[in-house]
């Protein structure tokens with residue numbers, strides 16, 4: 582396989598370039614929301630798409646990078662904003678860098694000791710979570726939140742630890758996300 586490609590970030594026609602699209606709907610992640618009544622109420626009406634991930638074509642060697650672009654839709658379940666499932670990385674526990682393309686949101690990062698912080702996901706921002714920081718992205722805006730993320734190619738996604746910690750306190754609709762976690766501007770020490 583030739584390890585070379587070049588793909589425009591916009592417009593979002595990544596499948597044209599061989600990207601693999603995965604769709605996450607509410608019913609696949611309903612246990613992660615605090616307000617289960619709101620979840621059931623929503624599912625009785627419809628099962629909305631929360632986000633779509635476009636995994637860019639890449640070889641699966643340890644020397645390569647897993648690169649994908651996510652479109653996280655705007656919306657709320659009860660008081661909580663739409664969010665990604667969130668995960669830790671295993672074997673190896675590599676870092677992840679996120680670059681905002683469109684919209685506005687936060688990357689919640691939490692370590693296994695439960696320390697929670699948040700990083701900006703905005704156009705023109707790069708946010709970096711080192712190994713050991715589980716991560717979840719939340720769309721705090723009213724538009725689609727689009728971001729590029731890159732990590733080690735051969736990581737195993739650990740959703741279970743993330744689900745247990747669940748990045749709480751959660752992002753709530755009317756509250757400033759910056760008050761929920763300790764937002765890091767510049768470097769996290």
Ligand SMILES: [Fe+2]
Nearest residue numbers: 668677716732
């Ligand atoms: Fe990740």
